[in-house]
Amino acid sequence: MAKQAAPVEKERSMIMQKQMVEGLFEELATAREKGRKVVYTFVPGNLSELIRAFDMLPVYPEINALQSGMRKKSAAFIRDAEKWGHSEDVCTYVKCDIGMMLNGNVGPTGQKLPEPDLLLLSYTGCFTFMKWFENLERLYPNAEIAMLHTPYQEGGRITDEMRQYMVKQLREEVIPKFEKVSGKKFDEARLAAILANSKRTDDLITEIFAQSKQRPSPIDAYFAGVYYIGPINIGFRGTAEAVTYYEELLKEIKQRAAEGKGPVTPEGEIKEEKYRLVVEGPPNWTSFREFWKLFHDQGAVIVASSYTKVGGVYDLGFRHDPARPLETLAEYCMNCYTNMNLPQRIDLLGKCITEYQADGFLINSIKSCNSFSAGQLMIMRDLEDKLEIPVGFIESDLVDPRYFSYSNIKNRLDSFFQMLAQRKVLASV
């Protein structure tokens, strides 16, 4: 008989987040009757503050896709998108989203999502976003379209030309589209007030993820980390609600740290922290809990991850600046993790490995996501050479269950953990 999973221990912040997300989906479900306008946009480079400044509601197609993956609905959506003409080779977030739309656009909570009034393509760190929106444009022919092209940090820095290009786009293309769709005039002072809350959440999220520098780490910065970044990435950044949520979350984490407790997982608390890892790449969503359990069972805690920086990198000092509203939005977009060049990514990962005292570095390479995956093997080798850290490499996918092979992943992880164990034995001699 299969062992029944233990009930997940819910902390207050978890309940708060659940309420926030449910509230958003409820607002979306009733948006039409309440006359609210809806924006479809993406997580990296998301302009939550601007959307809030126009009293509009955000929909994030990749969040819907990952939720569909977690709820075991993505396989059917992907199959339908492939029947519609998409290749097996392409991004499964795109196919999952299009499949969901072809099946009536019923969102993860079971409520039908409203069609977009505005498609805001904040094209940051992922070329496929552009292709995704070109597909969506055909599916939603009545939506207005705004494009915000975020230049890549190819030289490892943000130049004045890049900043000016983005600010001009915001001022002359994006904001006029928001004004047209919302019927409201842009109010820079209102945007600045929202950005003041963002700055506060930037500080809080940075402090939260810094907690895992402690031993034992009170949090898992990958599996639990994806929940922590939820509110800032799905439209709540800039709200008072988000500030309250992150204050509560930080308080809980500090309390755990003070009590010397390890991370909360769906399988219960990690009682003994055996390995501290830094993980690169997004998680698999279709077998999220099984995946997490593989680490839990080994006492492995992820102390830092690149994926939690996909919607913004705050470790290196970036904070939203209410005094420069448009410039700060531009800089925020350009600072997202996948918009950084490979040497910058290596530096950032190396900093995490060192500062968080990691025992190992692991890559979860995602079939669907070239933005992350292309170059990962070189990143791995570079870090292994420079830091002499044990490295591991596993492969899966975002939301296509055909590409999550439990036994393959377990075998590779077992070998990786054996290597870490051996390293600890040698270090203790």
Add this chain to the structure above:
Amino acid sequence: MTPIDEIISTCRQLAFDLNFNRAKEWKAADPQRVLVGFTPIYFPREVVHAAKGLAVGILGAGDRKPIIKGDAYYQSYICHMPRGIVEMALDGNLDGFDGFVFPSICDVMRNLSGMFQLMGKGRFAKYMDFPQNFRREIGGSFYKAEMEDVLQRIEAINGVKVTAEMLDRSIALYDRNRAMLAAIYDIRQEHPWRLAYEDLYCIMRAGLAMPVEEHNLMLEQVLEAIGRERGVPEDRIKVVVAGAFCEQPPLGLIKTIEGAGCYVVDDDFLLGSRWIDGAVGAGSGDPLAAIADAYLTRSVQSSVVYDVGRPKEKRLLDLARRRGADGLLFAAPSFCDPALLDQPLYFHQCEKDGVRYVQFQYNENTGQFKVIKEQVGAFADSIKLWEGETATA
């Protein structure tokens, strides 16, 4: 051998020389000269030319080099071309190049720019962000800054400060090159038997590995030769090929398409060479602005340019109609997001307009053409047999 046969033979050799010997010889003749490698699709070669440089197309290793080290850099689900480029870089094929430019096209090529930076190949490895905003004062200004950055990097190597006159001279040469290629395509539209597509492909590809002045002389002779009757017309359908703009199929596959009963009357194999529709125009007073303007307003339809307001499926079918094509071949490399994500848009438009199409995928080192030959052959036969039964392009 006739002059055109000699040109074809020379170009066939130059096009697939993975050591780029002609370009390296050219560079060796003058210490100020620089070589700048660039990956697909489009790069304004005029800019490098004006700075006493030669922009050389790097299109992967194709089926002409075993990939051993390159495979260690990429997972199985990433396209093939960057493996070949890494292999070439590690094997020294690209030694002697001063810099590399990776035009924005997809995330794989974008990250390849970082890999070149990490490998320390060339004096610079630049990812070139092409604007996806098409207003002159926004996207145009940004694009000008990108070109100025390339010029500065070259100037740091050879000390050449580029003037408007130098840029104008280069623009005129590349305008001439594009105009002659356009004229060749126009002749082939009506008389495709005069120059096999396989040969045209080699001629165009060689142009990415040699000085434009020499290539222009060759194109003049080709035009002269195909301006007269040449070859024998065959009972083939006319097709437009779409989706092959980055990773190039092996030459054998291109030959297979025509051998299976098709004349390729337009395509996107080497789209960068024909990217600007018409002339950039020398003598504008602001040559970089002229290049930017041409990009913003006269780029051909492509999977890597945001197409809002200019639906690519309609542009592709318009092209097919203009060329009098009987159908479309969608040939995309495996794992090519830009090409493959466009396909549903194309397929649905074709079905709506009653245009016949066929689709297949390939890798740059695909070795078996039989299945594709049968597929394309059946497609050509179906059009010939059922001609007039349904609407065509």
